[in-house]
Amino acid sequence: MKKHILLGSLLLLISNMAIAGGAHVMDEHNNGMKNMSKMDHSSQQTPTRTINVAASDMMRFTPENWNIKSDEVIKFVVTNTGNMEHEFVIGNLSEMREHAQMMKAMPSMKHDEANAVSLAPGEVKNVVFAFNSSGKFQVACNVPGHFEAGMKVNFII
Template sequence: MKTIKPLLLVLGMLPMLAFAAGSMDGHASHGTATKSAAGQPGKPAKVSRTIDVAMSDTMRFTPDSITVKPGETVRFVVRNVGKVEHEMVIGTTSELKEHAQMMRSMPTSKHAGPNQITLAPGKRGTLVWQFDGPGTVDFVCLVPGHFEAGMVGKVVVK
């Protein structure tokens, strides 16, 4: 019976799995994003600019609002300037809320993929993402409690 509950959780998450597929055993990295309403993994050779993003223990991203053009490919250089683990996950509001719910049941799971990165204190990494059509895309920290504490940002595509 103990294995049925996680199975039902995963089956209920099939739409999200199309966005963030990968290992979900709670110990390995998960999430290899493919094209979504938030855009798609970018090609490093097509990067038009680099944006530095800091993640802090005040549960904030700096900057927390970014404007890009439709079709633009951006390299995010993400730094964890805090003393606890943080992550940056790019997606639509609905994708991220659904993923946050899933993370509550797998708090030790780590993110690694084209739209997501988990960083230990003092570490940095990069994400390359192409933003498609006009609209708003979110980025959040899905470490349990961080999203709920307001660790969110917006990318306005216009």
């Protein structure tokens, strides 16, 4: 199992390098995201815990202290309590920053991936994420201006 995860990470790294070296076109982005979901197998795993999170026009996710331990499979139930569009994207820190760069290139990009959802005002969506490795993680909203306004949560597990 460990070996499988490592191989997945390696492939992801290579595909990310390819993306970084080339143009940020939609196809490459989609492939990258598919690799991400393959790697964490998130949608196939049974959640061990549910965390309710609100995404608000105050540019915050609340609550933002989740105290997640390694090997937990978290079902985030995300509610957009605001009047504008928000995102909930989760991943390890380095993957997240690459995703943010792509969002800057294509601000209108919408998501419904294993680890990323776009939420219209009032919308509720689930994201199941398996924390099967320790490290630095981040949840962010990459709608232009929101991350910069503080719409992010950093945590270490």
